[in-house]
Amino acid sequence: MDKNYAKSLEKQGYRVVGNHSAVKICNWTRNALNGKGSCYKCKFYGIRSHRCIQMTTSMSCANRCIICWRGDKAPVSKKWKGKIDNPKNILTDSIKAQINLLQGFKGNKNINKNLLIEMENPKHAALSLIGEPITYPKINELVNLMHKKRISTFVVTNAQFPKAIKKLKSATQLYVSVDAPNKVLLKKIDKPLFPDFWQRLNKSLNELSKKKFRTCIRLTIVKGINDVDLKGYSNLIRKGNPDFIEAKAFMRLGPSRKLFVWDNMPNHEYVKNFAKRLNKYLPKYEFAAEHKPSSVVLLMKKSLKKKRFIDFEKFFEIANKNKIPETKRYSALKMAKVP
């Protein structure tokens, strides 16, 4: 990685780990430690924000999305370049970096001591921070190692690497971001490097549909830009056949502030209305939950019978026997304990 880029990341609160990974404390992790609430993934699925590591195993991505917070100086690449770090080192050093970044909380007498103790023993990894974590050639080994340590894994990809999705053997929940409902808008919003970006998106959704474990399609709604062509979105969603659909408001943060006006940032009601209209095209899905502070709405498959939470014990029991965890086997009606 370019040294200047690494320095600028550190200034923004990231910690670079090894040759290609990074950690950054999520605002919701701070909020949870401060007793100010947890993220929507806590409300929707049972993720405990104060025990979550927000990280990536690759800082490069194959898009220059205009809705991304990383800015146009972030590295882009069509394939993996350079060294491949050992999964064990990535995990150990990422946890160390996380604890180190949260050291300041220890001096704060108002913080619940139990939360601090739990924070030092992370139980969730959000592999999503920046770049494309799924392109790390040893992603399966890392994910397996996390599952062995009883750390759940949320893996996020922007659908430009269908072979990497195909190769991914297990995850607690796999996300594919769909930033636009059609080819013209996808090119405008994601500014992809690959000329065959549309085929890649479609192939990625095809691979997503074959996964037996929990899957989710995430839509980031930019008011007045990609909140159109619901039929286009529903066709893509049907192709990916995810268990969950998250419709989330675009946040006008970082470099995207130069490209968008405040009005492009929809409020919660706008996102909810969008999700309701989309739901009409997708009768196999139903409204499941919403989180107003993040302006996110969750739709889920009716066939899951409202079991949106993750049964972590069950998941690790299956995953650690090297079996493929199937959605229904580790989905629960109520928030489950974190092992």
Ligand code: SF4
């Ligand atoms: S799941 Fe995502 S939003 Fe929630 S605490 Fe982890 S990184 Fe933050």
